[in-house]
Amino acid sequence: MTDFFAGIPQVRYEGPDSTNDFAFRHYNPDEVVLGKPLKDHLRFAVAWWHSFAWEGGDPFGGQTFERPWHPQDDMSRAKMKADTAFRMYEILNVPFYCWHDADIRPDQGSFAGNLRTLEEITDYMAEKQAETGVRCLWGTANMFSHRRWMSGAATNPDPDVFAFAAATVKSCMDATQKLDGANYVLWGGREGYETLLNTDMKQELDHMGRFLSMVVDYKHKIGFKGTILVEPKPQEPSKHQYDYDAATCFGFLQKYGLEKEVKLNLEQGHAILAGHSFEHELATAAALGVLGSIDMNRNDYQTGWDTDQFPNNVPEVALAYYEVLRAGGFTTGGTNFDAKVRRQSLDPEDLILAHVGAMDVCAQGLKAAARMIEDGALEDARRARYAGWETPEAQAMLGSTLEDVADRVLQGDINPRPRSGRQERLENIWNRVLG
Incomplete structure (x- = not known):
C-alpha cells in the first residue's frame, strides 16, 4: 500500500457554509436533480496521466514533482502508483477513472514486453476495482509520446508503425474489456501533418478510416458493450490534425460509414484551441447524434495553448452541462478531469484539493443548468423563434x-x-x- 496521502481525510459533503478545505460545499453525490442523483448525472472520473504519470514539466522546464513512483520503470513502482490512485479515488469518492497504456505500465522497449506489463498491471487494477468499487470510464492508447509515433500512428507513412498501432490498440481494448470499461477512446495526438510538402492527405485519411473500421469490427468480435469514442483536437502538437473539431470528426465518420458506430469525447480545452466554445462543440455533437463523453478542464485565455487547468468558471460549466442535459445526459460517458495541478503545486494536498474544487464547480454548473431546464424560459424563447416553421x-x-x-x-x-x-x-x- 501507499502512505502518499497519509493524514488527508475522506472528503464529504458539508454544505455551502463549510470552511473545511477537505469538504464538498456543492457536490452532494446523493442530491437528486431532475429525478437523478448528482453522482449519476456527473459520473466523475480522474485522469491517471495528469494526476499520477505527469512529472510537472512544461515546454520550458523539466520535472518538478518528486513522486515515490517516479520514474515508472518497473512493476513495483507501477503497482505503487495504482495503490496511490485507488486511494485517491476513495478519498474523493469518485466512481470512475481513465487511463492510457503508457500511464499504467513501464515501457519495455518492445510490443511483447509492453503487452506483458500491461496485462500484469491491469490484473492488479482489476483487483483494486473489486476492492473499492471504482470503475474504468475509459481506456486508450498513448500513440503520441514515443518517438515511433512522431509521424502519426494510423496515418504514419511507415506500414510497420500502422501495424504496431493496431497491435497496441487491440491490447488496450482487451485491457479495457477486462476492466469492464464503459468506453474506449481513440485520441489521435499526432494524426495530422506538419507540412503538406511531404504529406499525402487522401492516403492518410483513408488509412485512418480503415484503422477505425478495424477497431469497430474488433469491438463487435469481442463483445465489448461500451462505446467507441474519438476525441477531437485541432492542433498541438501537429500543425493541423485531422480530428479538428466535432463537425470535422462527424464528416470523417460519415465518409467512412462509421457515424452510427462511433461517438465523440469532447474537451473544453480542445474546443477553445479550435476557436469554439465548449457549449458549441457539445451542441454540435448532440445535433449530429454523436455526443458521448467529456473531458472537463479549462485553458488560460492569455496563452495560445492547451494548459489543462481544473475548471473554476461556473457560468461556463453551466452552459456546457445545459447542452449535455438538453441532449438527454450521459449514457456510457461521464465527466473526466483531463486536468493537472500547476507545476508549482507540489504537495499531495494540492492534488486532492484541485479535484475537490473542480467537482464543486461542476456540481454548481450542473445544478444551474438543471434550473435553466426547469425554468423553461430559454427553451420557450427558442421554440417561439422557430414557431413559424410549425405551420x-x-x-x-x-x-x-x-x-x-x-x-x-x-x-x-x-x-x-x-x-x-x-x-x-x-x-x-x-x-x-x-x-
Whole structure:
C-alpha cells in the first residue's frame, strides 16, 4: 500500500457554509436533480496521466514533482502508483477513472514486453476495482509520446508503425474489456501533418478510416458493450490534425460509414484551441447524434495553448452541462478531469484539493443548468423563434421544389421583416438562473 496521502481525510459533503478545505460545499453525490442523483448525472472520473504519470514539466522546464513512483520503470513502482490512485479515488469518492497504456505500465522497449506489463498491471487494477468499487470510464492508447509515433500512428507513412498501432490498440481494448470499461477512446495526438510538402492527405485519411473500421469490427468480435469514442483536437502538437473539431470528426465518420458506430469525447480545452466554445462543440455533437463523453478542464485565455487547468468558471460549466442535459445526459460517458495541478503545486494536498474544487464547480454548473431546464424560459424563447416553421405551409415548403417556393413568394407577396434575436434578454435569463 501507499502512505502518499497519509493524514488527508475522506472528503464529504458539508454544505455551502463549510470552511473545511477537505469538504464538498456543492457536490452532494446523493442530491437528486431532475429525478437523478448528482453522482449519476456527473459520473466523475480522474485522469491517471495528469494526476499520477505527469512529472510537472512544461515546454520550458523539466520535472518538478518528486513522486515515490517516479520514474515508472518497473512493476513495483507501477503497482505503487495504482495503490496511490485507488486511494485517491476513495478519498474523493469518485466512481470512475481513465487511463492510457503508457500511464499504467513501464515501457519495455518492445510490443511483447509492453503487452506483458500491461496485462500484469491491469490484473492488479482489476483487483483494486473489486476492492473499492471504482470503475474504468475509459481506456486508450498513448500513440503520441514515443518517438515511433512522431509521424502519426494510423496515418504514419511507415506500414510497420500502422501495424504496431493496431497491435497496441487491440491490447488496450482487451485491457479495457477486462476492466469492464464503459468506453474506449481513440485520441489521435499526432494524426495530422506538419507540412503538406511531404504529406499525402487522401492516403492518410483513408488509412485512418480503415484503422477505425478495424477497431469497430474488433469491438463487435469481442463483445465489448461500451462505446467507441474519438476525441477531437485541432492542433498541438501537429500543425493541423485531422480530428479538428466535432463537425470535422462527424464528416470523417460519415465518409467512412462509421457515424452510427462511433461517438465523440469532447474537451473544453480542445474546443477553445479550435476557436469554439465548449457549449458549441457539445451542441454540435448532440445535433449530429454523436455526443458521448467529456473531458472537463479549462485553458488560460492569455496563452495560445492547451494548459489543462481544473475548471473554476461556473457560468461556463453551466452552459456546457445545459447542452449535455438538453441532449438527454450521459449514457456510457461521464465527466473526466483531463486536468493537472500547476507545476508549482507540489504537495499531495494540492492534488486532492484541485479535484475537490473542480467537482464543486461542476456540481454548481450542473445544478444551474438543471434550473435553466426547469425554468423553461430559454427553451420557450427558442421554440417561439422557430414557431413559424410549425405551420402546414412552412412544412410543405420543405418538400417543395425551388420553383414552387419562388412562386409562393411571388403569389403571396412575401416580404419578411427581421425580428429581434433578443440575445441580451436571453443572457439576462441565463444570469438570473445562475443566481
